[in-house]
Amino acid sequence: xxxxxxTSSDPIEAVLDLPVRYIDRSxxxxxxxxxxxxxxxxxxxxxxxxxxxxxxxxxxxxxxxTAAPFNPEAGNQGAWAPYNANAKxxxxxxxxxxxxxxxxxxHLGYDRKHTSAEDINSYFPLARLKETAAAGRVGxxxxxxYGVPTLRSQRxxxxxxxxxxxxxxxxxxxxxxxxxxx
Amino acid sequence: xxxVSRHLEANGIxxxxxxxxxDIVEHCGVARFLFSDFPLGNSxxxxxxxxxxxxxxxxxxxxxxxxxxxxxxxxxxxxxxxxAAWKRDFYKLDLTxxxxxxxxxxxxxxxxxxxxxxxxxxx
Numbered sequence: 001x002x003x004x005x006x007t008s009s010d011p012i013e014a015v016l017d018l019p020v021r022y023i024d025r026s027x028x029x030x031x032x033x034x035x036x037x038x039x040x041x042x043x044x045x046x047x048x049x050x051x052x053x054x055x056x057x058x059x060x061x062x063x064x065x066t067a068a069p070f071n072p073e074a075g076n077q078g079a080w081a082p083y084n085a086n087a088k089x090x091x092x093x094x095x096x097x098x099x100x101x102x103x104x105x106x107h108l109g110y111d112r113k114h115t116s117a118e119d120i121n122s123y124f125p126l127a128r129l130k131e132t133a134a135a136g137r138v139g140x141x142x143x144x145x146y147g148v149p150t151l152r153s154q155r156x157x158x159x160x161x162x163x164x165x166x167x168x169x170x171x172x173x174x175x176x177x178x179x180x181x182x
Numbered sequence: 183x184x185x186v187s188r189h190l191e192a193n194g195i196x197x198x199x200x201x202x203x204x205d206i207v208e209h210c211g212v213a214r215f216l217f218s219d220f221p222l223g224n225s226x227x228x229x230x231x232x233x234x235x236x237x238x239x240x241x242x243x244x245x246x247x248x249x250x251x252x253x254x255x256x257x258x259x260x261x262x263x264x265x266a267a268w269k270r271d272f273y274k275l276d277l278t279x280x281x282x283x284x285x286x287x288x289x290x291x292x293x294x295x296x297x298x299x300x301x302x303x304x305x
Contacts, residue, residue, distance in 0.1 A: 025272055026273055041210065043211075047188065047191075048188055049191055110223035111221035125238070128232075132236075137240070
């Protein structure tokens with residue numbers, strides 16, 4: 001038995017063990033708080049697709065994250081920290097993979113009740129990717145990764161941030177990318 | 183993150199997205215998506231479970247190679263917990279009017295902080 005007992009107040013995802021419908025949940029939540037401009041999540045009919053140009057074990061791979069570099073001046077960013085907009089970043093950044101960076105989750109919408117964020121490897125797979133690269137599974141894990149801010153504006157994300165990440169990928173001649181949402 | 187993935191794919195760079203919000207990522211539409219049915223913030227596995235984390239990275243790389251079409255989602259085989267009770271809690275709405283007022287007040291403060299950061303010189 002993996003679902004839970006059905007009571008009238010339990011969301012259907014818990015009752016039937018479905019993936020949580022975050023769009024519905026967040027929309028209802030912010031409407032309940034009195035905001036009258038519910039977020040419209042990006043939606044597209046068509047999806048671009050590029051196949052690998054060469055085998056992965058000969059490809060140069062980049063890691064891309066939405067996690068935020070720890071900022072000692074930005075208040076609580078530790079495990080179980082409440083939402084802290086001051087810890088958010090607003091521009092695409094890049095950092096070396098050595099030494100391993102200290103990144104935290106500053107995103108508004110992560111699960112602060114069930115996600116401790118106590119282990120960076122649960123949201124930033126650098127250590128695991130390094131092991132994989134060392135074992136020859138990928139040709140080369142590129143020695144710097146890219147960070148992308150999570151702000152409300154889809155236009156900003158697409159026209160500024162995604163364009164900037166593409167520029168970095170081209171500069172570094174990246175051949176495949178692993179993107180991790182936090 | 184889905185928007186960045188799409189932009190890279192449209193410009194010739196293959197991507198795989200690791201994430202936990204299936205509806206959001208699939209609504210946007212990405213080429214390859216490794217979905218773990220975990221609380222948001224655990225896209226790479228459970229904290230301190232190195233074996234699981236290793237498996238998820240391996241599956242993401244497998245997906246990079248194997249996908250033939252866009253919108254290819256692979257669901258990882260792991261469970262967050264024995265039951266689905268954790269799915270009750272995110273943005274739960276069983277709040278008293280006082281709790282709603284406090285949540286609104288706190289969020290307004292955070293919105294103002296972010297707005298200030300975005301308007302700051304160099305932002």
